[in-house]
Amino acid sequence: MKAEPSDQKRLLDLQEIDTELDRLAHRARNIPEVAEIRRLDGELDELRNALAAAETALGDLDREQRKAEADVDQVRVRAERDTERLNAGRVGSPKELERLQSEIASLQRRQGELEEIVLDVMERRETAQARVVELRGRLEALTEERTAAEERRFMAASGIRDEEAATAERRARVAAEIPDDLLALYTRLREQHNGVGAAALRYGRCEGCKLALSTAELNEIRAALSDEVLRCEECRRILVRTTDSGL
Ligand SMILES: [Zn+2]
Known part of the structure; x- marks a missing residue:
């Protein structure tokens, strides 16, 4: 030739x-933010799953607390009713009186035990609530990090595209001369x-x-x-x- x-x-x-x-x-295919975003997406997935589990646990404890409080109320109301009967002097036999006093004492013990359960549930609920707050905070921070990485990826990609466009134009001019x-x-x-x-x-x-x-x-x-x-x-x-x- x-x-x-x-x-x-x-x-x-x-x-x-x-x-x-x-x-x-090659640079366009290997923008570092692409790998960073992929990693962040993986972390976000994990965090969302952890948050969903923590929210479920918190919901369960809410129900448990309401149930424990209802149990306390039930026993308390019964003890109050018995005490009223006692104070009203509407009790017949001494045997009936003894039975009622013993029931009141047992109900008060029971109430004490149930209140312990409420306190325990409340403590666990507080821990679960703190976990939800912490996870929400981390999710928010990580979402912001991803947004920033996405912006950097976009800027890098558009920078490369601009360079490519200018270089392609130069190439067309040179190729036309050959x-x-x-x-x-x-x-x-x-x-x-x-x-x-x-x-x-x-x-x-x-x-x-x-x-x-x-x-x-x-x-x-x-x-x-x-x-x-x-x-x-x-x-x-x-x-x-x-x-x-x-x-
Ligand atoms: Zn050669």
Whole structure:
């Protein structure tokens, strides 16, 4: 293939732009905030589950407390009723009186026991309530952290998109200056060789595969016409002669 030396050099500019575009695409795929957001989402899930469990436990204790308080009330009302009967002097036999006094005493003991249960439930309820408050606080803080990370991710992504747009524009201008057949060869080689289709020959070395050319290869290149499109014997990429090729 033949191409003007200036067109061949332009190909190196295009290669540089394409490498930059590849680098930007890699950066877009690897924005650190994306991993951070994924991690935060995992933590948020766990926290929401823990909060749901804590709220359920608190609800259970609310019910338990109401039930324990109702039990106390029931015993207290009964003891009051008995005491009223006693005070009203409406009790018949001494045996009946003894029975009533003993029932009142037993009800008061029972009330004391039930009040202990209420206190115990209230204590556990307080602990559960504190846990719910703590988890809600952590959830709020973590949600804020995620929002901030999302904003940073958005800014990073739009920064990369802007750079990509400007670089793509530059690429279109440079690509338009390169003859079609040379561009087609470059495109094919770039696909085959890890994004690098054209490389400079610099100080006797191919910049594509980084290998030094043999004296025989260099002599061949010295003998070649300047508009001959050369290929590296090692990596088969287009090899472009430059002022510092060492020829
Ligand atoms: Zn090479």
